[in-house]
Amino acid sequence: MARRKQVVFGLLGATLDRGEGSERWETWRPTVSLFQHEELLLDRLALIHQARFAKLARRLVDDIASISPETETRLHAVELRDPWDFEEVYGALHDFARAYPFDPEREDYFVHITTGTHVVQICLFLLTEARLFPARLIQTSPPERRHSSSPGTYQVIDLDLSRYDRIAARFRKERREGLSFLKSGIATKSERFNGLIERIERVAVASPEPLLLMGPTGAGKSLLARRIYELKKARRQISGPFVDVNCATVRGDGAMSALFGHEKGAFTGAAERRSGLLRAADGGVLFLDEIGELGPDEQAMLLRALEEKRFLPLGSDREVRSEFQLLAGTNRDLQEDVAAGRFREDLFARINLWTFRLPPLRERREDIPPNLDYELDRFAERSGATVRFNREARERFLAFAMSGEATWDANFRDLSAAVTRMATLASGGRITVNDVDPEIERLKAQWRRPGARVAPDSADGLVGILGPGASGIDRFDLAQLREVIRVSRESRSLSEAGRTLFAASRARKSNPNDADRLRKYLARFGLTWAQISGA
Numbered sequence: 263m264a265r266r267k268q269v270v271f272g273l274l275g276a277t278l279d280r281g282e283g284s285e286r287w288e289t290w291r292p293t294v295s296l297f298q299h300e301e302l303l304l305d306r307l308a309l310i311h312q313a314r315f316a317k318l319a320r321r322l323v324d325d326i327a328s329i330s331p332e333t334e335t336r337l338h339a340v341e342l343r344d345p346w347d348f349e350e351v352y353g354a355l356h357d358f359a360r361a362y363p364f365d366p367e368r369e370d371y372f373v374h375i376t377t378g379t380h381v382v383q384i385c386l387f388l389l390t391e392a393r394l395f396p397a398r399l400i401q402t403s404p405p406e407r408r409h410s411s412s413p414g415t416y417q418v419i420d421l422d423l424s425r426y427d428r429i430a431a432r433f434r435k436e437r438r439e440g441l442s443f444l445k446s447g448i449a450t451k452s453e454r455f456n457g458l459i460e461r462i463e464r465v466a467v468a469s470p471e472p473l474l475l476m477g478p479t480g481a482g483k484s485l486l487a488r489r490i491y492e493l494k495k496a497r498r499q500i501s502g503p504f505v506d507v508n509c510a511t512v513r514g515d516g517a518m519s520a521l522f523g524h525e526k527g528a529f530t531g532a533a534e535r536r537s538g539l540l541r542a543a544d545g546g547v548l549f550l551d552e553i554g555e556l557g558p559d560e561q562a563m564l565l566r567a568l569e570e571k572r573f574l575p576l577g578s579d580r581e582v583r584s585e586f587q588l589l590a591g592t593n594r595d596l597q598e599d600v601a602a603g604r605f606r607e608d609l610f611a612r613i614n615l616w617t618f619r620l621p622p623l624r625e626r627r628e629d630i631p632p633n634l635d636y637e638l639d640r641f642a643e644r645s646g647a648t649v650r651f652n653r654e655a656r657e658r659f660l661a662f663a664m665s666g667e668a669t670w671d672a673n674f675r676d677l678s679a680a681v682t683r684m685a686t687l688a689s690g691g692r693i694t695v696n697d698v699d700p701e702i703e704r705l706k707a708q709w710r711r712p713g714a715r716v717a718p719d720s721a722d723g724l725v726g727i728l729g730p731g732a733s734g735i736d737r738f739d740l741a742q743l744r745e746v747i748r749v750s751r752e753s754r755s756l757s758e759a760g761r762t763l764f765a766a767s768r769a770r771k772s773n774p775n776d777a778d779r780l781r782k783y784l785a786r787f788g789l790t791w792a793q794i795s796g797a
Contacts, residue, residue, distance in 0.1 A: 270400065296402060305334065308362075309338065310340050323337065470499075475620060484551055488506070502544055503547075513557065519538070521560060524538070526577075541582055562609075588613065598755050652693065671709055750780075
């Protein structure tokens with residue numbers, strides 16, 4: 263079997279690799295030293311250098327040829343205006359790695375990280391750790407006496423971070439900090455929600471592809487989108503702005519202009535040129551909340567902008583470019599919209615790579631206490647006044663908030679509004695039972711209004727739905743019916759509710775019709791989808 267070729271990548275050290283006359287052989291030069299170790303057989307050197315050091319690079323080629331004639335040296339000029347600029351260096355080396363014709367089936371690779379600025383060495387490490395260079399790291403060290411003909415020593419570095427306890431611990435700490443950041447520092451207890459945030463954090467820092475955040479109004483999609491942006495910017499993954507667009511507010515004739523911009527005179531009233539929101543998001547993050555509200559023309563333009571990174575503003579014959587990461591939010595079932603012809607199937611496929619559903623507040627009642635404290639802190643920031651519950655008042659409010667009586671129709675918007683009202687009316691910076699009781703009654707009345715939800719597990723929930731006939735139903739059937747109603751109210755359609763409720767059994771049916779099964783189940787109790795869904 264033929265020996266695999268050994269290839270090393272290195273950056274010319276303008277200072278350390280320099281040497282003049284015959285005395286240069288008495289000075290340790292890191293790149294040359296690689297080829298002075300008899301046991302280290304290297305078949306090829308890919309020497310990266312700046313154009314202004316081309317003469318020094320050619321001298322190194324000659325010196326390496328004289329001591330290791332079997333080694334082929336290839337020069338690669340990469341321009342770095344400022345080798346201490348992290349963004350510039352990383353971008354240049356990243357482009358080099360992406361373009362290099364690696365052949366890992368036949369060759370083994372090393373990346374030499376002794377020469378260059380510290381920024382260069384860090385970037386080489388990161389690109390190797392990320393497998394942009396499918397290589398191992400090699401580091402050389404000088405002999406004890408600098409002016410010596412000895413080649414010094416070398417070390418091949420294992421990038422398995424699990425072997426480096428301190429480094430691994432720091433990575434875990436950074437991960438925990440990222441998770442806490444996405445949760446706005448709230449010590450949430452819901453295992454389901456915490457697991458969701460952990461997955462979002464992993465994807466957010468690893469992928470530039472679109473993220474789709476689904477969930478009911480007020481579940482926190484907008485806040486989470488902004489935190490994702492801030493996390494990515496803190497880690498230098500993006501440098502541009504965060505552009506937040508509620509698509510429900512840009513519908514109609516002005517939508518194309520608002521999103522994609524227009525030229526002066528493109529239409530009546532276009533007195534000035536407008537860049538558009540997609541152009542404004544260049545280099546950053548574009549958050550399209552309620553993306554399902556976009557019209558068909560806007561959907562088509564957005565798809566092209568995502569796939570080709572360019573689009574035509576209204577009235578222009580010249581395309582403009584915009585590189586942005588898309589975060590999309592919706593409280594609709596986009597799959598249902600695709601089936602109904604309201605949303606483009608190809609656009610849905612493009613934004614459905616990473617999809618996360620944020621649960622409503624009523625599904626994570628254990629997180630109400632820490633979110634209550636968070637809302638009090640937000641009130642203090644806005645008003646400059648610190649307000650707290652006394653013990654009895656806090657227990658009274660939480661007992662209600664975490665019970666089945668509280669449906670939290672608008673999710674965190676309801677909770678935030680409730681805290682604002684109680685804190686504003688509190689005397690002496692203390693919320694008492696006298697503040698809590700009226701707020702509880704207000705929320706109950708608000709959720710009982712026509713079209714509002716009634717919690718099926720509350721004292722009067724099923725009675726309100728079924729009427730006096732609820733007393734004639736077995737408790738076993740009542741428990742099952744409560745779950746059916748709960749799932750139905752969290753679903754956007756009869757079909758979606760049916761898919762959720764019959765997920766296990768539907769796989770065994772050749773022609774499943776989940777909507778019809780659910781419709782027939784409800785009919786047993788004299789109920790319709792419109793009655794239980796709040797539609």
